[in-house]
Amino acid sequence: MPTGRITVLGLGAMGSAIAARLRDTGYTTTVWNRTAAKTAPHTAAGSTAAATVPDAADAGDVVLVVLLDHGTVREHLEPAAANLKGKVVVNLTTTTPDEARSTAAWAADHGIAYLDGAVMATPDMIGTPAARLLYSGDENAYAIAGPALAALGGAEFTGADAGLASLxxxxxxxxxxxxxxxxxxxxxxxxxxxxxxxxxxxxxxxxxxxxxxxxxxxxxxxxxxxxxxxxxxxxxxxxxxxxxxxxxxxxxxxxxxxxxxxxxxxxxxxxxxxxxxxxxxxxxxxxxx
Missing domain, CATH: 1.10.1040.10 (N-(1-d-carboxylethyl)-l-norvaline Dehydrogenase; domain 2)
Incomplete structure (x- = not known):
């Protein structure tokens, strides 16, 4: 069974499906959501809820971000930059190629290994062969996070340019x-x-x-x-x-x-x-x- 500490930021339909899949495949999961009530089903199923993004960042070796948009991602990650230093951040929020490159540059400036991802699946497809997820950015980060990412569906590394997966x-x-x-x-x-x-x-x-x-x-x-x-x-x-x-x-x-x-x-x-x-x-x- 896989082992490792994974944090999931954002518990909309996609974030919830991702958190559940990782938890079900044996990962120790910490979850955070702006509306704290959404963490309840996950804590009942065995995840730990974090009160803040910095706390959530501290709890995971790999941090998966599944938020609303680019602005929301930066709004919540920037105050947690020190907590994320030395960790792998995988952004699965839908962003444009240039937005992905901007976040990758910010992450590099703060010593964060960054991957940008694109989820070509609906929440119910997560964890099945029908799910296709694209990644680009730090290749070493992809190697580290790879086993967890493979649990979500077909994982494809598209290249070192962080904007390629989005493109x-x-x-x-x-x-x-x-x-x-x-x-x-x-x-x-x-x-x-x-x-x-x-x-x-x-x-x-x-x-x-x-x-x-x-x-x-x-x-x-x-x-x-x-x-x-x-x-x-x-x-x-x-x-x-x-x-x-x-x-x-x-x-x-x-x-x-x-x-x-x-x-x-x-x-x-x-x-x-x-x-x-x-x-x-x-x-x-x-x-x-």
Whole structure:
């Protein structure tokens, strides 16, 4: 059975699931939450409740942070910097890449071994093979915390740049979000003729399953950088997308989700790239710094 002292800061749904999993796998757990009443189920199950973040930091060799946002993380960690010195802090709060890098720099200044994490799972998935957790930052910290992190689900170290786990998480979430918006566009269109949403969702799932492998072909075009394979062009895609937009409007369905895509294609065509492979649209997504 694993041994070690783990502190969990934050007992929302995810923090509670993490604390319970670590406790159930044999770790000595200390918990802290801003609303102290939330610690009661955990103390009843065998955890120790800390009254303050510094006390919680003192109690753990590895400190897992599962709070609301970046600002909350810094608000609670900064007063406990001396207590965290020499320890491993794993931040599992959702943050942006630059926020993760900022906290990593702060931790380094205070002698704290820091890992930033991204939880690609719902609370009920914690501790199962379906849970995927990404980590980046101090590789030695990952080695130290590794056994405990492995208890939470599939653990992946993405690199020494503390922002990488967050970046990968946000990128995959962006893909998911746009895909699910596409589901809703299809549902809205078909609902105008009485087709239930669940039926359209099944059709979309089958169609996308067939199309997803082509994503690697698109990626190869982007990595090649020439955009001259002779495949589907920007101008061809513009015509097809314009037809989808027209069909939506004919059915009384807004095309607001589709119009930004067409704008990007129109910009490419207007700058002389109408004959390029349509994945060249990625050039329009890069914002100059």
């Amino acid at each position: 990968k998480d946000m990128a995959l979430l962006a893909a998911m979000d746009l895909m699910l918006l596409g589901y809703l566009q299809a549902v809205a269109m078909m609902r105008t003729v009485g087709v239930p949403a669940v039926e359209t969702a099944g059709e979309v799932e089958s169609w996308l399953a067939a199309m997803l492998p082509h994503g690697k072909e698109v990626a190869a075009i982007v990595d090649g950088g020439a955009y001259d394979t002779g495949g589907q062009s920007v101008d061809f895609d513009r015509r097809g997308l314009a037809s989808i937009i027209t069909a939506s409007r004919e059915q009384g369905v807004s095309a607001q989700l589709l119009e930004p895509h067409l704008r990007l294609l129109d910009e490419l065509s207007a700058t002389g790239h109408g004959a390029s492979d349509w994945p060249r649209i990625i050039d329009r997504l890069t914002i100059p710094k």
